[in-house]
Amino acid sequence: MTSARPKIDFDSKIPNNVDLAGDRKLQRALERWQPNFLDWWADMGPAVDTKDVYLRTAVDVGRDGWAHFDHVPMNEYRWGVFLSEHDPDRRIAFGEHKGEPVWQEVPGEYRADLQRLIVIQGDTEPASVEQQRFLGATAPSLYDMRNLFQVNVEEGRHLWAMVYLLHAYFGRAGREEADQLLARNSGSDDSPRILGAFNEETPDWLSFYMFTYFTDRDGKYQLGTLKESGFDPLSRTCEFMLKEEAHHMFVGTTGIDRVVRRTAELMQDHDTEEVAGAGGIPLTMIQKYINFHYTVSLDLFGNESSTNAANYFTAGLKGRWQEERREDDHLLADDAGAVDAFKNGQVTHNEVPALLALNQDLRHEYINDCRTGLKRWNRILAKAGIDAELYLPHVGFNRQVGAFAGASITPAGKVVSESDWNARKDQWLPTEVDKTHVRSLMHPVLEPGKIASWIAPPSTGINDKPVDFEYVHFH
């Protein structure tokens, strides 16, 4: 094959453990894709002009340290391709292929389904980069700006991971899908991202923390189920992605920690719940943001009763959370399950075959996980002696997808009339006034070690660096 394109020095430009240098197919695909990715990053990636950023770069998958930290110019970040370590004895843990060796190639029978799963997962990764494009300009500290960019480059790397799978295993159709991942854009009228939540803007840092806590956590659970996949390259890819995803959760969890802590301080200092005037975010407003981001994220799990999820499970493509730790037959062919339902104005349950209840199962795991954050934040409030608690709203509140779509249910779980719900929704969800207030607080703080008024400083820095470390250099 003759090519006029400049050859890319793959191993140095693209850290990997997939023998990129020896794989013509991948090289050919990436030669075309990588420049497009860089163009996309320039157009849609972080809009703040920086010299370099203290970033973690994945360079290996071993136990002795998989990441490397250093100041890196953003556009020279080395997005790599990593799969977790290969287990030659791994077998499919569930579904009708249970016990068979995992697949190292895409079984033709499941090509369409696997491709769809990977495309949907892949579509979310660049979407969040797009959603967070302008946030850097209002970072409350260099530490936070660095975390934002860390999340961004790693979401970029997760896109690479999915693109790797499409390029390596799905032939021409896979390459075309990989191109489409860059062609769709968050919030675009013509070609939006596939999932609704990823077309919502992330206009401020409170939203960013909420997003990384709630929405990235959905990602964690989706990756967790794909980690169980019988298609081994997908499984190994997702397993490694989960490592990075943990940091994104951390950004969300500690970000909300710090907002709550600062609010508590202001409440104590000013002896009032109305901390807005003091440059803080009132608890009621934090609760509204929780209500919104939590419920939008619940929608990402799809319908309570899903034949797609059942098919994916039976085929061995997508398992349950912690599939191998579960003590059942991993076939679920004869089991029953209950799913949430909304009938005759009542919140109730439907008995369905267990296979059809897998989305609900995963959502349930997610909800339990979300509760841990609430406990943390309420501990902060309790320690500060504040007699108020943040909570997760009822699962049926503000839902657009599934059994509760369109139902008028309050955060407390009470069914009310639609007009009643609409009349009270400003008490539960962020209003324009709330958003304007939060936005009004968003001023950049670019001096090392300094922090914005509305958020507490972090307790420790990154990679044992101090909090006042110069995480971001500017030109």
Added chain:
Amino acid sequence: MTVLEEPVNAVAEHADEAGAPPRVDFDTGPERYRHWRYTVDGETAWVYLDVAEDGGIVPGYELKLNSYDLGVDIELYDLTQRLRFSHPQVRSVVLTSGKDSNFCAGANIRMLAGSSHPWKVNFCKFTNETRNGIEDMTDAGQTWIAALNGTAAGGGYEMALACDQILLVDDRSSAVSLPEVPLLGVLPGTGGLTRVIDKRKVRKDRADVFATKSEGFGGRKAVEWKLVDEAVPRREWERVVAERAAAAAAASTRQADAQGIELPPLRRDETADTLTYDHVRVTIDRDARTATVVVAVPDSLTDDPAALHDQGAAHPLLAITRELDDAILRLRTNELEIGTWLLLTEGPVDAALAADRLIANHQDDWLVAETTRYLKRVFKRLDVTSRSLIALVEPGSCFAGPFLELALACDRQYMLEGTFEEDEDATLPSGAAAEDPATLVVTDAQFGTFPMGNGLTRLGSRFYGDDDALEAVREKQGEQLEGGDADDLGLVTDAPDDIDWTDEIRILLEERASLSPDALTGMEANHRFVGPETMETRIFGRLTAWQNWIFIRPNASGPEGALRKYGTGRKADFDQKRV
């Protein structure tokens, strides 16, 4: 097709619904016939159906009353081939019965009742193909005349319908009939219904009366209703038949001094998963449920018609045609679960083009013409084969001229763009090393030599309604087209390069293998036959589809169905809902 016979108490299910049907062998020859004999008298061949009652191809029934099964049909097919190739001077063929009392009672009901659905379907398809071949012979100057010296019922009459003329002895008892509907609850499904109205042009209300009247019609009424051409008194029978045969012979333009060739048994090595002929190789991958069929065109193939006469059946073009025919029949009948066939060719493109010139320039040579007709019928067999057909056009292949039809008969065509480079995993299935890219060549062979059953060429079917695309291809006639060109012209489905090739093909095949075999059969049959209907497409399409539906309905094949109850003295218990 029916047989009027005494009930047999114990009918063995020779091909139980779940188990494997017996393996069918299509090898035969006059010296081995059990059910037919023929004599050649000058320009006329006399063909006698004389079925051996104990000669069923599988155990479990007796072939009474000259009823037939697949074994009888295999011999008839062989016989037609002998007449074509070994007796080219024959200009008329008289088809009659070797029994005193009747002509033929049709397909054996015990056999049908005890057969699995695939067996019935395959049997009917093969029967249909042979009958189309008989009509083909008439067109080629070997006119078939059915001389019904006794009753022809069901499939017996359908066999007569495939002939150009039907003479029925007028003895006040012999009749022609289609008793399938009234007696068996199925259709006269191997062309009967269709030929009565399409070919014999019987009025539809009369056809309705005829097809529901189990005893049929004889004598003057049969003539008046155009069911037969003549009803001949017994005393004049032999003379009239001979006169009609002589008249048909006189009207033929066939070459009088043609010297026939022998059709010796095919050389074929068989293992559990391979069929190896001189030029055609079949390899079955049972896990993948695919068969790879490689047609190897030797460079010894020339455009000299004298070589064809000298070498006869050993000539590569005729040998390839026979081998492919045999391979198709065997795979179709014996390998029901091998759902996808990969069609490949190998050999020099020049040799394929020599075959093209031989065919294009020498149709006045009877043997070239006969070989062409044979090849045409083999391609048609592919068209009606209920398997996913996929052509792989790789370096070292010779999809040119007549051999390009193989690819065009497929449901999809994949062509390697460029060559296999560097990649050690990608070797040609043929094992051949190839340094030049694959090419395919369009010739006159694509523009009328090998029409499909719908009367269109395969290229015409492919580009149905898109004359510009067809013209664009016509302009490239004779050029060696590489993958990209072929893809641009729409001659192939896709032209992946060597990096993509292995994965694309593997995924495609695995994906195909995961789809419903029934849905694929239906889809492919619909896509292959675009455009106009002909009698042939109506037989293979409409009539066969209805028949196959009826076959699986409880009213026919259920325990209380008519097919099962026939001959037991008890009535079928029909589900009366009209569907």
